Amino acid sequence: xxxxxxxxxxxxxxxEADFPKLSYNEIYKLIHKKSSSIVKWIFIICIAEFLFWxxxxxxxxxSTFAIYEKFNLKTFLFVTQxxxxxxxxxxxxxxxxNYKTISVVDNTGLLMKKILKTxxxxxxxxxxxxVLYILLSVILNAxxxxxxxxxxxxxxxxxxxxxxxxxxxxxxxxxxxxxAVMCGxxxxxxxxxxxxxxxxxxxxxxxxxxxEV
Amino acid sequence: xxxxLEHKFIVEFEQNQNIIHKVxxxxxxxxxxxxxxxQEIAIQLWKxxxxxxxxxxxxxxxxxxxxxxxxxxxxxxxxxxxxxDFDTVLYKIESTSYDDTEEEQLKLMYKAIHQLSDIDKALxxxxxxxxxYREIAETMGISEVNARVRMNRIKTRLKTILNx
Numbered sequence: 555x556x557x558x559x560x561x562x563x564x565x566x567x568x569x570e571a572d573f574p575k576l577s578y579n580e581i582y583k584l585i586h587k588k589s590s591s592i593v594k595w596i597f598i599i600c601i602a603e604f605l606f607w608x609x610x611x612x613x614x615x616x617s618t619f620a621i622y623e624k625f626n627l628k629t630f631l632f633v634t635q636x637x638x639x640x641x642x643x644x645x646x647x648x649x650x651x652n653y654k655t656i657s658v659v660d661n662t663g664l665l666m667k668k669i670l671k672t673x674x675x676x677x678x679x680x681x682x683x684x685v686l687y688i689l690l691s692v693i694l695n696a697x698x699x700x701x702x703x704x705x706x707x708x709x710x711x712x713x714x715x716x717x718x719x720x721x722x723x724x725x726x727x728x729x730x731x732x733x734a735v736m737c738g739x740x741x742x743x744x745x746x747x748x749x750x751x752x753x754x755x756x757x758x759x760x761x762x763x764x765x766e767v
Numbered sequence: 768x769x770x771x772l773e774h775k776f777i778v779e780f781e782q783n784q785n786i787i788h789k790v791x792x793x794x795x796x797x798x799x800x801x802x803x804x805x806q807e808i809a810i811q812l813w814k815x816x817x818x819x820x821x822x823x824x825x826x827x828x829x830x831x832x833x834x835x836x837x838x839x840x841x842x843x844x845x846x847x848x849x850x851x852d853f854d855t856v857l858y859k860i861e862s863t864s865y866d867d868t869e870e871e872q873l874k875l876m877y878k879a880i881h882q883l884s885d886i887d888k889a890l891x892x893x894x895x896x897x898x899x900y901r902e903i904a905e906t907m908g909i910s911e912v913n914a915r916v917r918m919n920r921i922k923t924r925l926k927t928i929l930n931x
Contacts, residue, residue, distance in 0.1 A: 558929050559922060561869070562876050566789075566895045573788040581777045581784075584806055585813040591840035658811050658832050658840065659818070662889070663908025665835050751842075754885070758838055761886045765913045 592751055593656055593669060599747060600676040604646060607683050611638070624704055625697055638686065645679040666759040673752065684740060691733060695726070769817075776816045780809065783829060787812075790833040793892045796881055800843065808836045830893065831906055838885045872929060879928040887921050894918060 576584070622628060652672040658665065698705050702722060710721050787808050791801045812832050819828055880891055886907070893903045900918075904911040 558872065558876065558926060562873065563895055563897075565873055569789075569792070570785045573785055576781065576784055578777055578781060581780050581809065582773075584809045585773075585777070585780075587806055587810060589807060589810045589814070590842065591807060591811065591836070592842055593840055595842075658815050658835050659828065660835075661831070661906055661908030662835055662838055662886075665908075666839055669839065754842070755839055758885050761884055762907065762909065765886070765909050765917055 592755065595751060596669065596673055597653060599751075600649060600673075603676055603680065604642075604649075607680070608642065611635070621708055622694070624708060625701060627694065627697060634690070641682065642679075645675065645682070649675045649679070663759075663762050666755055666762070669755060670752075670759065673748070680740070680744075684737065687736075688733065691729065695729060699726070772817060776813060779825060780812065783825060786826060786829045787833055789896070790830075790837055790892065793880065793888050794837040794885070803843075804837060804841055807841050808833050811836045811840065827902065827906075830896070830898070834889045834892070834906065838889060875929055876925060879925050883921065883924075887917070890914065890918050891921055891925075 619628070619631065622631060649672065652668065652675055656665070656668045656672060660668065699722065702718070706718050706721065709725070710716070710718070716724075787805055788801075790808065791804045795801045795804055812829065815828075815832055819825075880888065883891065889907060890903065893906065898906075900911050900914050903918075904914040907914065909917075
């Protein structure tokens, strides 16, 4: 009996005649359609993330900072902001550099590695933003709550029936809940977006890596 | 984009389009998905074409981009929900050329290939295209030895499916 695989090979060659033949015009139309590759999606989503986190800092109204002035935190915040922008530009540069190295002509293993690396740059950028957000919250709160008199004077509504102890406690609890909710939402977002987008890529990458062990 | 380059590309693509059809054949199981993947590979080839200097053969270059698109870049569109059995629609095996058992075996074989992982599909595809192991290893980014070992495993697996 003929080897099955040789038999398959024979059939494999024969099938060429059955394929539809696209004409010059059809090919012309085809190559001018829009790509929907994951690299393109990752690029779009990453740009959106840079913009989102950038805009969030810009969109905070100036009045929010008025309170910090009373605690002498304005210079601290200003320096932090400058440093933050430097870090953002470093991230954008690294992202762009990694993105540019992605080439569909690379071998499969290398291509997957480069895509994951580009994606990771943006992951680190988001981690950085979350850590910065938490750190700033902790520092600012620590400073403010160590000067409770100024805090109460500025934040507590007049003619409120609450006693000051209760007011401070509520304040802390609300801040912690907000922080937790925000981190939860970001985590969820990443699970969903990148779970869908990178599932196949990660699975194939792992398989290819396991071949080399 | 350069019109002359575009013309050259389309002519070359027209002559070699079977390569892309074959990649789609291995990776998809219905006509919609086939067309979808075919389109994405065509776009990727065209995007990469200005940098193609002819250091490698055009076919080698097409294999690489075709497989990379299928394994890495391509995401199934919503349209590709399986509606029809591929083998019975487009690539009907002519009953005149094979007897029933052989036809049955081929069907089983293609079915078994469709159940392989994306990486294994690439290996079997390159094997069917009679690409040597050095080139297979280079295309996938693995060592030649590992390519051989893996291929033997796939072959054994396919044979067990056919001769349980």
